[in-house]
Amino acid sequence: xxxxxxxxxxxxxxxxDGTAWAWxxxxxxxxxxxxxxxxxxxxxxxxxxxxxxxxxxxxxxxALTSSGAIWAWGLNxxxxxxxxxxxxxxxxxxxxxxxxxxxxxxGVDHSIATTTAGLAWDWxxxxxxxxxxxxxxxxxxxxxxxxxxxx
Numbered sequence: 001x002x003x004x005x006x007x008x009x010x011x012x013x014x015x016x017d018g019t020a021w022a023w024x025x026x027x028x029x030x031x032x033x034x035x036x037x038x039x040x041x042x043x044x045x046x047x048x049x050x051x052x053x054x055x056x057x058x059x060x061x062x063a064l065t066s067s068g069a070i071w072a073w074g075l076n077x078x079x080x081x082x083x084x085x086x087x088x089x090x091x092x093x094x095x096x097x098x099x100x101x102x103x104x105x106x107g108v109d110h111s112i113a114t115t116t117a118g119l120a121w122d123w124x125x126x127x128x129x130x131x132x133x134x135x136x137x138x139x140x141x142x143x144x145x146x147x148x149x150x151x
Contacts (some may be wrong), residue, residue, distance in 0.1 A: 007056025007106065012063075014054045015041065020045035020063050028059040029090025030074030036090060045073070046091045057106025062113075063092065070095040070113055078109045079140025080124030082135045086140055093125070098142045113142070120145040 005012060010024030010031060021042040022031040029036055032045035045051075048063055048071060055062040059075030071092035072081040079086055082095035100116040110124030110131065121142035122131040129136055132145035 005054060005056050005106075007061060008044045008058045008108070010056060010061070011080065012045075012056050012061045012116045013056040014051045014063070018050045018066070020048050020051045020054050022061060026090075028075035028088050030056075030059050030061050032061055032073040032092055033092050045125050048092050053071075053104060055106040055111075056106035057111060060106060060111070062104045062106050062111055064101045064113075068100040068102070068116070069131060070098055070104060075109075076140075078125035080106075080109050081109050082111060082123040082140065082142055084141050087137075096141045112145075114151045118150045120148050120151045 012022045014020050014087045023039045023042045026038045033043045034046050038061050050066040051063045052066050053064045063071045073089050073092045076088045083093040084096050101113050103114045105112050114120050121138050123142045126136050126138050133143045134146050
């Protein structure tokens with residue numbers, strides 16, 4: 001295993017062979033296998049390879065590939081998948097306008113990533129300012145966290 005974080009009611013894992021796996025609750029497609037059926041054993045996330053790390057959010061999941069691309073799937077009511085929509089997806093969708101990812105993390109209804117440039121980017125629910133960009137407006141695409149460099 002490369003990483004094995006937990007989400008709210010599900011878990012995800014990245015294996016050393018570059019595949020991603022998930023299990024648990026799946027009402028919003030957070031297992032990433034194209035269904036909304038829960039699973040008590042790991043199922044492989046569809047259409048992903050060269051996965052370096054994974055993260056679990058509230059009802060969504062994230063993966064970072066060796067190329068620095070970031071993918072997300074599951075609940076997307078606040079734009080936490082980062083693809084410019086608020087439509088759920090039971091298979092991975094690429095996060096828009098974000099390359100050279102280094103680290104990823106999932107919050108309850110938002111996601112965050114750092115890049116090789118040392119910047120932090122956040123997207124999704126921003127009710128309490130959790131995107132860190134000086135507003136409380138939700139964003140379905142990544143926004144740069146203000147005043148934070150050399151991350």
